[in-house]
Amino acid sequence: MPGRFATIERLRRWLAESRARTACWSQAGWQQRQSLEAVDLARLGLLPDEAAMRAALRYPVKVPPYVLSLVDWDDPRDPIRLQWLPDGRELMRLCSDASDDPFGEAQQGPFPGMVHRFPDRVLLMVSTCCATRCRHCTRKNRLDEAVALPPTARMLAQVADYIRGAPGVREAILSGGDPLLLSDARLLRWVDGLARLPQIDAVRIGTRVPCTLPMRVTAPLARALGRSGKVWVNTQFNHVREITPESAQACRLLVEAGIPVSNQSVLLQGVNDSVEAMADLCRGLQRIRVRPYYVFVCDPVTGTLHFRTPIAKARRIARELTEQIGGLLLPRFVVDQPGASAKQPI
Ligand code: SF4
Incomplete structure (x- = not known):
């Protein structure tokens, strides 16, 4: 269901309501089906620039409601969010020792x-x-x-x-x-x-x-x-x-x-x-x-x-x-x- 949430506030509300419906929340299949993708993040303003959008296209986004519920939305450097949020720096090619498959x-x-x-x-x-x-x-x-x-x-x-x-x-x-x-x-x-x-x-x-x-x-x-x-x-x-x-x-x-x-x-x-x-x-x-x-x-x-x-x-x-x-x-x-x-x- 692409582009479901227009604002972080609505997302937060939806997460709180969903968590209360434990029959859904506790199902791994439901969590997987409700996972947010790049289009959702773009709509939420979480891909603030072109580089972040390109990173989201290059490397897929998938984040289930359970993980979203752990995020502190008031902190842009929140350590949970940084692990799944696309970042324009993913497209950097500056480091000589890096490769797609460093261990062959x-x-x-x-x-x-x-x-x-x-x-x-x-x-x-x-x-x-x-x-x-x-x-x-x-x-x-x-x-x-x-x-x-x-x-x-x-x-x-x-x-x-x-x-x-x-x-x-x-x-x-x-x-x-x-x-x-x-x-x-x-x-x-x-x-x-x-x-x-x-x-x-x-x-x-x-x-x-x-x-x-x-x-x-x-x-x-x-x-x-x-x-x-x-x-x-x-x-x-x-x-x-x-x-x-x-x-x-x-x-x-x-x-x-x-x-x-x-x-x-x-x-x-x-x-x-x-x-x-x-x-x-x-x-x-x-x-x-x-x-x-x-x-x-x-x-x-x-x-x-x-x-x-x-x-x-x-x-x-x-x-x-x-x-x-x-x-x-x-x-x-x-x-x-x-x-x-x-x-x-x-
Ligand atoms: S670190 Fe593990 S869980 Fe995360 S994307 Fe890679 S293989 Fe998947």
Whole structure:
């Protein structure tokens, strides 16, 4: 339904009314259908100049009502809003080390959609959809052309054959896009198909859904994912205000199904690039039993350069954070460098 809201005030009112209708609000499908797109943002005056409009055309916009409801509309630098709002600086081409695919993922697998970059794990692109299109996404230049591997018997057999032929592989990562945007049946076909390989110790699911569409995590789905005892979830909260009763509930369902849940934040200029923001985030994650695992320095991806935090600043934040919070909730600050054989601590 394009161009629904003429003013922020009307949007706010609609969000408040919709939240009160919990039968709709708590449905992931409803949230997805009601997501705002570029045309809605233009009408709301959130694309203030031509560069922002061009960025919205170049990189799609999608933001569900749940995420919109977390925004402080009185703050133009609101850290939630910056993660999905198009910015003219996404079109900058000034940085020599940036590229559309800095890790060469497209070339590092036996067939399109499978990446074998590190010796002990393979990554499978099983979805090209996301709940929210994050402006800092590492795959933002490739997501729209990417092909999601289908969980057919033939594909599962092909993946299993490859894994059997690579004896060092002991972990399979489901990625995309967001694997939790698949139907339960399709997601479980992947999970169960991989978990039954004796060589595979862990099936890792990389998903932002607990943060951006928490109602997608239902009790039956969490139980089914926990069944094999091999599933691990890595999610991505970047700011403490993303920790809400809804996201806490999603993580609780996963944890209580026996699934270890860890968080991989991205260090984003203007969003969380301070010791206070990171300390608050880590404490909030501990409260919902999610382990703060990694903080990534923003990858050198075209279209994300305005989010990059200088390494010296990242180092300072990492150092000062150790003085503020205990080791149990201290994430590792790392940089993923093209060509490196592992993530590098900074
Ligand atoms: S959910 Fe993940 S894959 Fe999707 S846009 Fe955000 S960062 Fe990228």
